[in-house]
Amino acid sequence: MKSAIGQCIELSLFGESHGEAIGVVIQGLPSGIRIDEAWMGKQMEKRKPKGKISTQRQEADVPEIVSGVFEGRTTGTPLCILIRNENMRSKDYSKTRYIPRPSHADYTAEIKYLGYQDYRGGGHFSGRITAPLVAAGAIFLQMLKAKGIEVGTHVAQMQELTDAPFADEEAELRAQLLSLEDQYLACLSDSTRTAIQQRIEQAQAQGDSMGGILESAVIGMPAGVGEPFFDSVESRLAHLLFSIGAVKGVEFGDGFDFAAKRGSEANDGITINNGHIRTLTNHNGGINGGITNGMPLRIRTVVKPTPSIYKPQPSVNLKTGEPTTLQIEGRHDPAILHRARVVVDSLIAFGLADLLTERFGILWWEGERPCGED
Numbered sequence: 001m002k003s004a005i006g007q008c009i010e011l012s013l014f015g016e017s018h019g020e021a022i023g024v025v026i027q028g029l030p031s032g033i034r035i036d037e038a039w040m041g042k043q044m045e046k047r048k049p050k051g052k053i054s055t056q057r058q059e060a061d062v063p064e065i066v067s068g069v070f071e072g073r074t075t076g077t078p079l080c081i082l083i084r085n086e087n088m089r090s091k092d093y094s095k096t097r098y099i100p101r102p103s104h105a106d107y108t109a110e111i112k113y114l115g116y117q118d119y120r121g122g123g124h125f126s127g128r129i130t131a132p133l134v135a136a137g138a139i140f141l142q143m144l145k146a147k148g149i150e151v152g153t154h155v156a157q158m159q160e161l162t163d164a165p166f167a168d169e170e171a172e173l174r175a176q177l178l179s180l181e182d183q184y185l186a187c188l189s190d191s192t193r194t195a196i197q198q199r200i201e202q203a204q205a206q207g208d209s210m211g212g213i214l215e216s217a218v219i220g221m222p223a224g225v226g227e228p229f230f231d232s233v234e235s236r237l238a239h240l241l242f243s244i245g246a247v248k249g250v251e252f253g254d255g256f257d258f259a260a261k262r263g264s265e266a267n268d269g270i271t272i273n274n275g276h277i278r279t280l281t282n283h284n285g286g287i288n289g290g291i292t293n294g295m296p297l298r299i300r301t302v303v304k305p306t307p308s309i310y311k312p313q314p315s316v317n318l319k320t321g322e323p324t325t326l327q328i329e330g331r332h333d334p335a336i337l338h339r340a341r342v343v344v345d346s347l348i349a350f351g352l353a354d355l356l357t358e359r360f361g362i363l364w365w366e367g368e369r370p371c372g373e374d
């Protein structure tokens with residue numbers, strides 16, 4: 001029953017939504033990585049609930065680094081980040097203690113943990129546990145940036161509303177990733193952003209919720225990263241992305257659209273560009289044989305509509321065994337994807353940092369550690 005992942009670098013999560021604190025322990029980090037707490041704070045802002053399109057639970061979400069950093073740089077020993085819970089309203093959950101919310105983890109956690117789980121606010125299964133992932137992700141994203149690797153995600157689709165696609169051309173894609181940096185509801189097109197915002201607000205007003213698709217891109221990944229068979233780049237990243245509550249699908253490159261294509265439409269012709277091997281198209285999303293080929297990675301993640309909705313729903317009282325109608329109270333996100341996009345970036349960055357360390361060794365990050373500076 002571990003909440004841990006990683007080969008060379010290990011991430012381990014702890015905490016519950018209504019407990020004292022939540023957090024992450026990272027082991028196997030290179031020493032000497034500069035920690036930019038101000039930038040970590042900016043990343044946390046992207047996940048924080050804001051406005052009508054998010055839960056009304058307001059938390060300061062200030063990451064406290066309690067070990068593993070000395071004089072602003074990683075020591076290389078376990079790094080622990082703590083985030084205090086302050087704004088809980090546990091009474092929202094007491095009336096419905098034995099009435100599981102459809103499509104949340106209430107029933108499955110009850111069975112697995114024999115009723116001993118902290119059921120308040122989804123406990124360890126709450127989307128809240130993604131806050132420490134974002135704090136940790138800020139470290140991995142900065143490690144990648146120092147190596148010229150950029151990761152970014154936009155809200156690509158909600159129902160029939162679709163955002164502009166990521167560009168194939170690398171300089172244009174880089175500019176697009178940059179444009180997403182300071183957005184809360186991150187879209188490439190202003191009109192799509194407005195329409196998606198309105199669609200979520202509409203659902204919120206009706207006590208309902210929305211899902212959608214997040215599209216991510218990574219540029220600057222060197223070719224040759226990834227392990228054969230079980231530790232392909234796809235397997236490792238999908239494992240991480242499926243750990244995010246409400247994620248129900250992940251695809252790479254053209255993904256499920258390959259079903260409609262012939263080989264002649266799906267293959268990426270190989271070319272040479274300024275001495276670098278590149279492909280003319282990128283249907284395969286930068287990965288062949290589970291190994292990066294030097295092209296941008298393209299990943300799509302589908303996030304289901306938030307399970308906690310304010311409409312009456314059928315459930316069962318687990319104490320009496322009687323069918324019942326559930327009417328929830330409390331504060332919930334009418335959509336998750338705008339808050340989850342930074343979680344997706346964070347986990348992709350962690351997965352790639354782990355794979356890069358496996359490929360090149362921990363000293364590959366050495367350039368990050370200018371000896372004698374400071």
Ligand SMILES: Cc1cc2nc3c(=O)[nH]c(=O)nc-3n(C[C@H](O)[C@H](O)[C@H](O)COP(=O)(O)O)c2cc1C
Binds near residue numbers: 104
């Ligand atoms: C950032 C984030 C916020 C979330 N907010 C809510 C919420 O307010 N209410 C809710 O019912 N589920 C929320 N979820 C989703 C649940 O945590 C998730 O659906 C639940 O753990 C069950 O997992 P599953 O949907 O993967 O089966 C959120 C998830 C994330 C990642």
Ligand SMILES: C=C(O[C@@H]1CC(C(=O)O)=C[C@@H](OP(=O)(O)O)[C@H]1O)C(=O)O
Binds near residue numbers: 017089125127129330
């Ligand atoms: C608090 C956050 O989101 C929570 C995620 C969540 C869930 O079930 O995932 C349920 C709600 O928790 P509570 O009922 O305790 O307020 C959300 O508010 C957060 O993400 O920081």
